[in-house]
Amino acid sequence: xxxxxxxxxxxxxxxxxxxxxxxxxxxxxxxxxxxxxxxxxxxxxxxxxxxxxxxxxxxxxxxxxxxxxxxxxxxxxxxxxxxxxxxxxxxxxxxxxxxxxxxxxxxxxxxxxxxxxxxxxxxxxxxxxxxxxxxxxxxxxxxxxxxxxxxxxxxxxxxxxxxxxxxxxxxxxxxxxxxxxxxxxxxxxxxxxxxxxxxxxxxxxxxxxxxxxxxxxxxxxxxxxxxxxxxxxxx
Amino acid sequence: xxxxxxxxxxxxxxxxxxxxxxxxxxxxxxxxxxxxxxxxxxxxxxxxxxxxxxxxxxxxxxxxxxxxxxxxxxxxxxxxxxxxxxxxxxxxxxxxxxxxxxxxxxxxxxxxxxxxxxxxxxxxxxxxxxxxxxxxxxxxxxxxxxxxxxxxxxxxxxxxxxxxxxxxxxxxxxxxxxxxxxxxxxxxxxxxxxxxxxxxxxxxxxxxxxxxxxxxxxxxxxxxxxxxxxxxxxxxxxxxxxxxxxxxxxxxxx
Numbered sequence: 001x002x003x004x005x006x007x008x009x010x011x012x013x014x015x016x017x018x019x020x021x022x023x024x025x026x027x028x029x030x031x032x033x034x035x036x037x038x039x040x041x042x043x044x045x046x047x048x049x050x051x052x053x054x055x056x057x058x059x060x061x062x063x064x065x066x067x068x069x070x071x072x073x074x075x076x077x078x079x080x081x082x083x084x085x086x087x088x089x090x091x092x093x094x095x096x097x098x099x100x101x102x103x104x105x106x107x108x109x110x111x112x113x114x115x116x117x118x119x120x121x122x123x124x125x126x127x128x129x130x131x132x133x134x135x136x137x138x139x140x141x142x143x144x145x146x147x148x149x150x151x152x153x154x155x156x157x158x159x160x161x162x163x164x165x166x167x168x169x170x171x172x173x174x175x176x177x178x179x180x181x182x183x184x185x186x187x188x189x190x191x192x193x194x195x196x197x198x199x200x201x202x203x204x205x206x207x208x209x210x211x212x213x214x215x216x217x218x219x220x221x222x223x224x225x226x227x228x229x230x231x232x233x234x235x
Numbered sequence: 236x237x238x239x240x241x242x243x244x245x246x247x248x249x250x251x252x253x254x255x256x257x258x259x260x261x262x263x264x265x266x267x268x269x270x271x272x273x274x275x276x277x278x279x280x281x282x283x284x285x286x287x288x289x290x291x292x293x294x295x296x297x298x299x300x301x302x303x304x305x306x307x308x309x310x311x312x313x314x315x316x317x318x319x320x321x322x323x324x325x326x327x328x329x330x331x332x333x334x335x336x337x338x339x340x341x342x343x344x345x346x347x348x349x350x351x352x353x354x355x356x357x358x359x360x361x362x363x364x365x366x367x368x369x370x371x372x373x374x375x376x377x378x379x380x381x382x383x384x385x386x387x388x389x390x391x392x393x394x395x396x397x398x399x400x401x402x403x404x405x406x407x408x409x410x411x412x413x414x415x416x417x418x419x420x421x422x423x424x425x426x427x428x429x430x431x432x433x434x435x436x437x438x439x440x441x442x443x444x445x446x447x448x449x450x451x452x453x454x455x456x457x458x459x460x461x462x463x464x465x466x467x468x469x470x471x472x473x474x475x476x477x478x479x480x481x482x483x484x485x486x487x488x489x
Contacts, residue, residue, distance in 0.1 A: 004309045005271055006353025007316070028385050037456035038446050040385070044392020045442035048400040051393070053431050055404065058424070068431075077435060089386070089393050096365055096373065097241055099308050099358050103267050166350055167315075171322040193428030194435070202436050 001069075001157050001180075002094065002109055005102030009164035016160065017107025023115045024088050027081040035082075043082060047089040050074050054090065058186040066183035071117030071153070072125060072146035073191045076138075077198065079207040080122035087114035108160050112153040121149030138199060138209070143192030147184040154180030241397075244297045245369040250469075251295035252367045256376030258470045262477045263364040267357045269481045275349035280484045281356065287480060288359050295367050305362050309354045316350050370394050375462060388458050399441075404434050 008016070032039050056068045070090075075083030088110050094100040101109045128141035158176035162169035195206070203209055245252070251259075266284075273280050292302060320343035365373065371391065378387040407430045415426070446454075 002312075004312050004354040005267055005357035006350050007312065010272070024386070025383070028383070032385065037450065037454060040388045040456070040458070041392055041446040041449060042439075042442045043389045045396045045400070045438050045445065047389065047393040048396035049435055049438040051397055052400045052404045052434065055401070056427060056431060073431075085386075085389065089389055092386075092390060093393060093397075096361075097370065099305060099361050099365075102354065102357055103264065103361060104271050104357075161316075166346060167319040168322045171319050175319075189424060190428050190431070193425055194431045197429050197432030198435060201432070202439075205436065205439055 001112065001154060002091075002101030003105040003157065003160070004099075005104050007102075007164065007166050008105050008108055008160060009166075012160050012164045013104045013108055016111045017104075020088070020107045020110035020115055023084065023119070024110065027084045027119075030081040031079075031085055034079075043085055043089070046074070046078060046082070047086045047093075050086050051090050051093065056190060058190065066186055068190055069113060069117060069146075069150055069153070069187055070191075071113055072121035072142060072149045072187075073194060075118040075122035075207075076125060076142050076145075076191075076195055077206060080119045082207075083118040083122060084114045087118045108157075112157050112160075116156055117149045117153045120152060121145045124148050135199060138206075139192050139196045142195040143188040146191035147181075147188040150180050150184035150187050151177060154183075241394075242369050244301065244366045247296050247367075249294060249296040249367070250473075251291060251363070253469070254367075254473060255464050255466050255470045256368050256372045257379055257464060258466060258474050259364055259368055260373070260376045260380060262474055263360050265481065266360045266477070269485065270353055270356045270360070273353070273485070275345055275352075281352050283480075283484050284356050287477075288356065288363065291363055292359070295363060297363070297366050302359065302362050302366070305366075306355060306358050309358050313347075313351050313354060317347055320344065320347055375460065376464070379462065379464065384457075391458075396438075396441075400434065400438055403437060404430070407433065 031043070035042060050070045050073070053070050053073065054068050057065045058067075059065050071083065071087055074086045077083075078086065091101060091106065091109050091113060095103060095106050095109070122145070125141045125145035128144060129137055131137070132141060154176045155173060158167070158173040159169070161167045162172055198206055199209075270284060273284075292299065320340075368376070371394065374387050374391050374394070378384060411426060411430065
């Protein structure tokens with residue numbers, strides 16, 4: 001879904017750059033207010049975490065595989081603004097180091113995956129947990145919202161290509177949306193399970209969910225991790 | 236664990252590598268813009284771009300094999316566009332090709348050519364920029380060109396911890412692979428998700444201890460770095476030559 005340079009017309013990538021620069025600037029301001037000087041190390045290490053988490057591949061269909069996008073995962077764990085920053089940083093590094101996504105298209109990529117994917121996905125998640133205010137509800141909401149975020153990001157990506165005149169709208173939108181509706185299922189399962197796991201071992205780390213464990217849990221290193229993770233493979 | 240893909244060739248000593256990172260950033264970003272704004276019909280201009288890039292690649296001493304391999308990253312996207320071309324309905328000038336005689340419109344082919352040549356040349360530009368500059372210098376260059384300080388600092392932290400976090404993840408994967416027998420798919424997915432969860436908790440705790448270590452050493456939210464960048468005559472010469480070439484290409488391009 002990383003659009004390279006040359007695929008978008010000037011009338012598309014310039015507004016996309018402005019929109020995502022504005023969104024990112026606002027997120028930075030909000031996060032800096034909330035976290036103060038903790039922000040830089042925390043956002044940096046969390047960006048590296050999402051980058052590593054994107055290495056998780058899952059088979060889609062017919063031998064192809066999708067990888068985790070992590071937009072909703074980041075937003076559920078860190079909040080919508082910090083989630084958008086983390087995703088943007090991952091996209092910037094992918095653009096600069098791996099040429100995954102072009103420089104002029106970076107604005108559009110940030111818009112699709114950080115602004116729509118993380119922030120939009122978080123909004124959807126927030127509405128869902130208002131409807132189902134329980135532990136299970138959070139897991140289900142994270143899963144559904146992450147499916148939605150992949151689907152929405154792909155649809156908007158297709159729309160941008162269509163507006164640029166690169167692909168015919170009647171074909172590219174249903175094709176991208178359809179393929180990503182399936183890829184989104186993998187994203188939903190993984191995101192739901194990861195959120196469930198964190199909810200079990202360190203619920204205090206989930207954004208806006210300061211319940212159960214209490215204040216003591218967060219200060220003990222490796223606190224709840226021994227409880228729920230036989231597979232973690234620490235030797 | 237092996238991560239050889241970042242800064243693999245940034246240690247070579249060549250004319251391109253020695254250029255000031257700021258000059259390199261401005262030049263190559265300008266080059267990408269120049270490519271994107273070129274009319275799709277100006278084949279000669281694209282040829283000139285290709286020629287310039289070829290010369291720069293030769294000057295940089297970066298293995299051509301590496302650059303070609305890296306540049307394949309645009310292929311999947313170009314293929315997607317190519318797949319949709321037969322669906323572009325245009326009344327005039329159709330060609331008929333392919334085993335089933337699909338009609339391909341002239342406009343459709345033009346769109347494909349436009350996208351393919353521009354994305355490929357741009358990707359070569361970006362590869363040349365990032366493969367010839369080590370990442371920390373690149374970030375410092377961007378920072379000195381007045382890119383938002385906050386995001387640059389987050390990026391430099393990210394760069395520092397990418398290897399650490401990825402190592403941890405690979406170790407977990409290896410440990411799992413060495414212990415588990417072929418399970419059902421579902422258990423596999425569940426184990427993977429739990430690993431990501433553990434990775435998150437550990438990364439978060441690592442971030443907290445990094446922050447504590449930093450604030451105990453007087454960190455107040457800003458990072459101060461020494462810069463030793465200096466723009467020399469060679470930098471200015473390179474910059475003006477490139478500027479003249481690109482402007483010339485736009486003025487006289489056909």
